[in-house]
Amino acid sequence: MSIISHIHARQILDSRGNPTVEVDVITSNGVLGRAAVPSGASTGAHEAVELRDEEKGRYMGKGVTKAVANVNETISEELVGMSVFDQNLIDQTMIELDGSENKGKLGANAILGVSLAVAKAAAQEAGQSLYRYVGGVSANTLPVPMMNILNGGSHADNAIDFQEFMVMPVGADTFSESLRMGTEIFHNLKKVLKDAGLSTNVGDEGGFAPNIRSNEEAIEMVLRAIEKAGFRAGEDVFIAMDAAVTEFYDAKTGLYTFHKSDGRQLSSDEMADYWANWVNKYPIISIEDGMSEDDWNGWSRLTSLVGKKIQLVGDDLFVTNVKRLKQGIDQGIANSILIKVNQIGSLSETISAVNMAHRAGYKSIMSHRSGETEDNTIADLAVALNTGQIKTGSASRSDRMAKYNQLIRIEEELGDVAYFPGRRF
Known part of the structure; x- marks a missing residue:
């Protein structure tokens, strides 16, 4: 069975020069799944929360180091050792770990980065393209x-x-x-x-x-x-x-x-x-x-x-x-x-x-x-x-x-x- 052996997030920049979250998920077989999270300009009031640092002296408050830390510490600790193929369980575990209605505690940008990186790693492990792995x-x-x-x-x-x-x-x-x-x-x-x-x-x-x-x-x-x-x-x-x-x-x-x-x-x-x-x-x-x-x-x-x-x-x-x-x-x-x-x-x-x-x-x-x-x-x-x-x-x-x-x-x-x-x- 292929399990998650390591999860690492980093702060990168998006197409507007604003920070966003990128996540690497590595399996016990050394397979890498990597995903970067997008960000909207006009956002709906009911969207899941994109966690920003709000530290005005860095990236005008738009840094995502808090979300990155949530991946590298809280989420990683919980998910390492789980099967990379248990997508629903992995996502549910993160949602419960967050515990809020809108993912405001860990950040939707943290949770999504991990979720997509897991799917990409699983597709690689299965020897399939991502669309085939997810869609059958x-x-x-x-x-x-x-x-x-x-x-x-x-x-x-x-x-x-x-x-x-x-x-x-x-x-x-x-x-x-x-x-x-x-x-x-x-x-x-x-x-x-x-x-x-x-x-x-x-x-x-x-x-x-x-x-x-x-x-x-x-x-x-x-x-x-x-x-x-x-x-x-x-x-x-x-x-x-x-x-x-x-x-x-x-x-x-x-x-x-x-x-x-x-x-x-x-x-x-x-x-x-x-x-x-x-x-x-x-x-x-x-x-x-x-x-x-x-x-x-x-x-x-x-x-x-x-x-x-x-x-x-x-x-x-x-x-x-x-x-x-x-x-x-x-x-x-x-x-x-x-x-x-x-x-x-x-x-x-x-x-x-x-x-x-x-x-x-x-x-x-x-x-x-x-x-x-x-x-x-x-x-x-x-x-x-x-x-x-x-x-x-x-x-x-x-x-x-x-x-x-x-x-x-x-x-x-x-x-x-x-x-x-x-x-x-």
Whole structure:
């Protein structure tokens, strides 16, 4: 039996230059599993806690030496000697060791780092790719990329209220072809922006962050880029939105204020109607966080208006948490869940959330965070869990491309059994 012989965590830096946790798990056979933990910019209030040092004199308080120490001391002491294949038991042991509702004692960044490193070590011990080890024989679905090509909201300093404008190349026959299509649209958007005299600097996730004057102008720019690339919007390629409207919702007044663009204020019903109008006007196939995380009535209205037409994704709404997801399923709210491993803080809980969603007929999307590393684990997990979609940034920045490149390798490895859902995502 292969047991865990050593666990070691260290503080490294993510794609934004902020500290994050990296964990090595070494087995009795000398096999190494290594995982680095991502970090979000716009985070949901109900996410598991990312433990930071809050020591202002070091990394502006964002150090993670406390989380690292929790791995090297508390967690290591408990897990060394356990079978590397006991993923559920290992995760449950860490959750119980933490003892809090939100992993605030040890830190979700500490627990997740160990959880993913254990899975990687176990896959190595089993002589399997990570996607095959986690997903078994049914892991053969390559995800449709949701490619983030234009940024606003908290990801950009411009007049766009919504956080991400993405393209989904559903007209492709393979993952590699869909990646090519998305990449060509990205490069053509650069030309469109240059022709308009706008900046082509990129944001945290590799998308462009130009000084566009309105939300409508932003989506029109994306449509122009799709056409310029030689594709048909609404047929070959659709638009997906991550609105992240919790960022500009006031729970006290119940109003959504478009601070960055025209300053308009919308009630919950008006915000839902706004999206219904956009769905009728533009080739939008998916809206993420179109209502605030705790505006359940607004979510209900939005779902009744467009839930049968398009995908409605809960990110801040569900935070990869089975309790919140079950509440949404019971109330018939949204129809898809965004999966972020660090929102919940362990691999086994992530798998549970995906399984619950699929059993209820909800779709799932594997997702990165704005603060990423070269770690490409989520690419394997997208295939392992048959999510059918992945959201991992634009066609720039090596921390984003690492995931896309891993999916190219997986598609090649799967060969003839690889399945790309395209429009059937």
